[in-house]
Amino acid sequence: MRTTDGKxxxxxxxxxxxxxxxxxxxxxxxxxxxxxxxxxxSSLDNNTTLILDEEAATVKGYLQIEHNVPVWKYDPKxxxxxxxxxxxxxxxxLTGSDGRVLEVSDAYNSLGVESKKxxxxxxxxxxxxxxxxxxxxxxxxxxxSAVLTDDGGRKFLLTIxxxxxxxxxxxxxxxxxxxxxxxxxxxxxxxxxxxxxxRALSPVNDVVRAxxxxxxxxxxxxxxxxxxxxxxxxxxxxxxxxxxxxQSSFSQVRQFSIDVSHELRTPLTAVRGExxxxxxxxxxxxQYRDAIATAIESVEQLSQVVRALLHLSQAETGLVALxxxxxxxxxxxxxxxxxxxxxxxxxxxxxQSLLEPCRIEGDKIQIERLISNLxxxxxxxxxxxxxxxxxxxxxxxRVELSVEDTGRGIPSKHIPxxxxxxxxxxxxxxxxxxxxxxxxxxxxxxxxxxGAKINVLSEPGAGSRFEVNFPAGSSPEALPDAARxxxxxxxxxxxxxx
Numbered sequence: 001m002r003t004t005d006g007k008x009x010x011x012x013x014x015x016x017x018x019x020x021x022x023x024x025x026x027x028x029x030x031x032x033x034x035x036x037x038x039x040x041x042s043s044l045d046n047n048t049t050l051i052l053d054e055e056a057a058t059v060k061g062y063l064q065i066e067h068n069v070p071v072w073k074y075d076p077k078x079x080x081x082x083x084x085x086x087x088x089x090x091x092x093x094l095t096g097s098d099g100r101v102l103e104v105s106d107a108y109n110s111l112g113v114e115s116k117k118x119x120x121x122x123x124x125x126x127x128x129x130x131x132x133x134x135x136x137x138x139x140x141x142x143x144x145s146a147v148l149t150d151d152g153g154r155k156f157l158l159t160i161x162x163x164x165x166x167x168x169x170x171x172x173x174x175x176x177x178x179x180x181x182x183x184x185x186x187x188x189x190x191x192x193x194x195x196x197x198x199r200a201l202s203p204v205n206d207v208v209r210a211x212x213x214x215x216x217x218x219x220x221x222x223x224x225x226x227x228x229x230x231x232x233x234x235x236x237x238x239x240x241x242x243x244x245x246x247q248s249s250f251s252q253v254r255q256f257s258i259d260v261s262h263e264l265r266t267p268l269t270a271v272r273g274e275x276x277x278x279x280x281x282x283x284x285x286x287q288y289r290d291a292i293a294t295a296i297e298s299v300e301q302l303s304q305v306v307r308a309l310l311h312l313s314q315a316e317t318g319l320v321a322l323x324x325x326x327x328x329x330x331x332x333x334x335x336x337x338x339x340x341x342x343x344x345x346x347x348x349x350x351x352q353s354l355l356e357p358c359r360i361e362g363d364k365i366q367i368e369r370l371i372s373n374l375x376x377x378x379x380x381x382x383x384x385x386x387x388x389x390x391x392x393x394x395x396x397x398r399v400e401l402s403v404e405d406t407g408r409g410i411p412s413k414h415i416p417x418x419x420x421x422x423x424x425x426x427x428x429x430x431x432x433x434x435x436x437x438x439x440x441x442x443x444x445x446x447x448x449x450x451g452a453k454i455n456v457l458s459e460p461g462a463g464s465r466f467e468v469n470f471p472a473g474s475s476p477e478a479l480p481d482a483a484r485x486x487x488x489x490x491x492x493x494x495x496x497x498x
Contacts, residue, residue, distance in 0.1 A: 013204075014197045021193035022186060029185070033178045040174060044167040045142070049130070052144045052162055056128075059088050059158060065150050070094050070103045091141060091161035095119050097154065108161065110135040111143075123147060123157050132164070140164040203232040207239050219247035264305065267298040274298070322363040322449060326473050329358045329367070329399060333392050336371045340379065348384035355392040358399045359473035362450050370446040373439040374403040374466050382407035382463070397472050404465040410458040418456070419444040443468075 062085055064071045072089075074081040092105040099116035111133045114122075122129045128146040135141070141161040148158040206223050214221055222243065223236045278291030337353045344351040360367075378388045382405040391402040410418065417423045419440045443466075447454050451471050458464035 014194070014201055017197040017200075018190060018193045021197075022190050025189050026182075026186060029182050033175075033182065036178070037171060037175060041167070041171055044170065048142050048162055048164065048167065049144075052142065052160060053128075055088055055160055055162075056144060056146060056158065058084065059160065060148065062088070063094075063148075065094075065102070065154070065156060068096060068102060088160065091143075091163075093145075093157075093159035094148075095123075095157040095159075097123060097156065099123075099157075102156070107135070108159070111141065111161075119157055123155065133161075140168060200232070203236055207235060210239070214243065214246075219243060219250055264302060267301045267305075270298040271295045271302075322366065324361050324363055324450075327360055327362050327364055327367060329360050329362075329401070329470070329473075330355050330392060332364065332367055333371055333390060333401065336368055336375065337390055340372075340375045344379050344388060347379055347382075349379055349382050349386050349388055351379075351388045351390070353390040353392075355390070356394055358392055358394050360399050360450070360470045361473050362470070366446045367450070370443050370468065371401070371403075373443050374468075377439055378403050378405040378407065378464070378466075381405065386463075394472065395469075399470045399472050401468045401470065402465060404463065406463040409460040409462050409464055410456070411460050412458075415456050415458060419454075 062072055062074050062081075064073055072085055074085050076082055089105055091107045091111075092103065093101065093108050093113065094103045095101050099119040101113060104113060122145045126147075128144055131143050131145075133141050133143055141163050143159060143161040145157060145159040148156045150156070203223070203226060210221055210223050222240050225233050225236050227233070274291045274294045278288055282288050282291055333355055334353065337351065341351055375388065375390070382388060386406040388406075389402075389404045391400070391404070393400050414423075423440075444454065446452075447468055453469045455467040455469070456464065457467070
């Protein structure tokens with residue numbers, strides 16, 4: 001079958017499955033039929049062979065050879081004996097040890113008497129010689145030739161035979177009947193295979209129809225599982241999982257677009273407002289300077305948003321290469337805490353640390369960024385006179401890093417969302433200009449690529465506690481300074497505002 005453009009149209013899967021069933025059944029049934037026919041033929045041949053062996057033994061009871069003349073000893077008046085002897089003499093040949101024919105039946109003559117050389121060869125064979133011969137009507141006979149020894153020790157060649165017409169007729173009838181039924185069976189199996197293939201492919205067709213009907217507006221479409229637990233259910237489950245991921249990705253893209261538009265609109269509006277004010281109302285150089293300075297601040301805020309989004313997008317798409325080595329996490333945490341001591345004191349916040357010796361496998365730059373973002377977030381939302389406590393301890397095969405503050409805390413309904421991009425807790429007290437809402441997104445990504453888990457405990461008015469559980473490092477040895485400081489010059493931007 002060809003399409004309108006002349007190309008061969010591929011066969012449908014349902015048709016290919018049905019054809020596969022039919023071809024397999026055809027080969028199987030043909031093989032089974034040939035096997036049964038061969039077994040039947042072997043059984044019939046064996047049965048004929050046994051009958052000829054019995055008849056050869058029976059001949060010895062009726063035949064005597066007197067002066068090289070065969071004499072049949074039986075009672076002609078006994079109908080049964082007469083019938084037996086007549087049957088034995090129907091295909092019969094008796095020769096002397098020199099190959100001279102002593103008696104031959106008309107039926108055997110129609111087969112053709114063997115030459116003296118052949119007869120003498122069979123006399124010297126030492127065991128019965130079997131062969132199949134055909135007469136002038138093309139009828140087949142099984143012939144048995146064996147040595148017959150009389151009471152005087154003289155040897156003769158006794159040849160008897162039996163027609164194979166009944167056997168061949170039975171084989172022919174079996175073959176005809178079998179291969180008459182097989183096409184009917186194949187036709188029925190083809191119809192059944194077509195139906196079964198249709199039912200088996202029904203879930204696949206459902207997946208196809210669902211995939212064709214899915215758009216950005218109806219990603220909630222799902223295919224109900226069949227409950228069979230087979231490969232088709234696995235296909236349906238994989239399809240539904242794929243749609244779940246697509247729906248999540250579409251939602252993230254849609255929300256990301258909304259968030260980016262919102263974040264960029266505010267500084268752009270500020271820039272435009274300042275420039276319009278300067279254009280219509282500024283009269284002095286100082287006023288122009290103030291307007292330009294304010295516009296530059298807004299542009300810098302825009303640059304921060306763009307840089308943060310670019311770096312986060314690169315991180316989430318795997319474009320940021322990690323340089324994981326064995327790290328002395330205690331030294332890294334202590335170094336970052338020292339960097340935040342002065343900003344904390346300026347805010348009137350007391351910062352403490354309680355650190356145990358711990359090592360992990362990780363990228364030093366990203367681990368420093370994670371700690372910096374957590375500390376920056378804690379200082380930002382902790383009031384004057386508050387405390388920020390940094391802890392580090394080993395717990396079996398895990399290393400727990402904790403940052404705890406006595407700040408305003410986070411309502412429980414917001415905790416599942418705080419790691420989303422641009423998400424801020426809007427409780428009326430938080431200054432929306434104090435951060436971009438990206439810091440914790442970086443924390444979540446860094447933890448994920450390091451195999452760490454984050455746990456957040458918080459209560460409004462009582463502060464928050466962020467716990468990051470890393471897999472413990474496998475090597476306790478300190479790293480060389482060259483390896484420790486490698487790539488520090490690349491992408492080191494400190495903490496990104498939350």
